[in-house]
Amino acid sequence: MTLAFDGRADGGATLTESLHERIRQDIILGALQPASKLKLEKLSKSYGVSVNTLRESLSRLAADGMVVAEGQKGFAVLPVSTEDLREITEMRQLLECHALRQSIANADLDWEARLVGAYHKLSKVEALVEAEPEVYGEAWERYNMEFHEALIANCRSRWLSLFHRAMYDHSQRYRMLSLKTKPFPRSQSAKEHRQILDAALARDADTAERILAAHILKGAEATSLLEAKTTDRTVRRKITKK
Numbered sequence: 001m002t003l004a005f006d007g008r009a010d011g012g013a014t015l016t017e018s019l020h021e022r023i024r025q026d027i028i029l030g031a032l033q034p035a036s037k038l039k040l041e042k043l044s045k046s047y048g049v050s051v052n053t054l055r056e057s058l059s060r061l062a063a064d065g066m067v068v069a070e071g072q073k074g075f076a077v078l079p080v081s082t083e084d085l086r087e088i089t090e091m092r093q094l095l096e097c098h099a100l101r102q103s104i105a106n107a108d109l110d111w112e113a114r115l116v117g118a119y120h121k122l123s124k125v126e127a128l129v130e131a132e133p134e135v136y137g138e139a140w141e142r143y144n145m146e147f148h149e150a151l152i153a154n155c156r157s158r159w160l161s162l163f164h165r166a167m168y169d170h171s172q173r174y175r176m177l178s179l180k181t182k183p184f185p186r187s188q189s190a191k192e193h194r195q196i197l198d199a200a201l202a203r204d205a206d207t208a209e210r211i212l213a214a215h216i217l218k219g220a221e222a223t224s225l226l227e228a229k230t231t232d233r234t235v236r237r238k239i240t241k242k
Helices: 015-028 040-047 051-064 082-105 109-129 133-151 158-178 186-201 205-221 233-240
Strands: 067-069 075-077
Touching: 015 040, 015 051, 015 158, 040 051, 051 067, 051 075, 082 133, 082 158, 082 186, 082 205, 109 133, 109 186, 133 158, 133 186, 158 205, 186 205
Parallel strands: none
Antiparallel strands: 067 075
């Protein structure tokens, strides 16, 4: 990374912003393991930044919930637990399903075009990723996120979008950790993506919400921490009410 004369990294982001995003991605992708201590001196050399800049980024990540500030002991990556995953899953269901319903209520051609475009890219990768996950896995993750963001893009609520992205990132962290031990069932996920798309384009908010809630839950159940048999009623509440 090189810095311009105004202290910004290439691409317009400040050094702190770029570092924040880089560490965030390393946590989500599992390069920085859950509960691991984040030693400032070691990480400052690893990321090529000053300790002060690193501390500022870690403080922001603590506010995001990705890092735990341990007082005088420094920082650590947020640990993982079954209960944490359950809460993330329920919150993502509540936020994303509500935002999807709002997007459908505000549906227009621009939203439809963005949604169809995001689905087209995702479906192309989904046809390939099962056979070669090591080649197409990263693209699948990126296009999957774009599709879910497109679903709620017309909700017209900055706060809904902001909190949804936070919950999506936390759920992705669990999925990436699980992928190290067992494959993610993307064929079923692909079928559900098509069903959600069709319901959204048909303006059928009830069906779209029901399938999306089940889709989010199945994604959580696919991890090694949350199996279907242990899922409590609060997580299932959203998909069984209809």
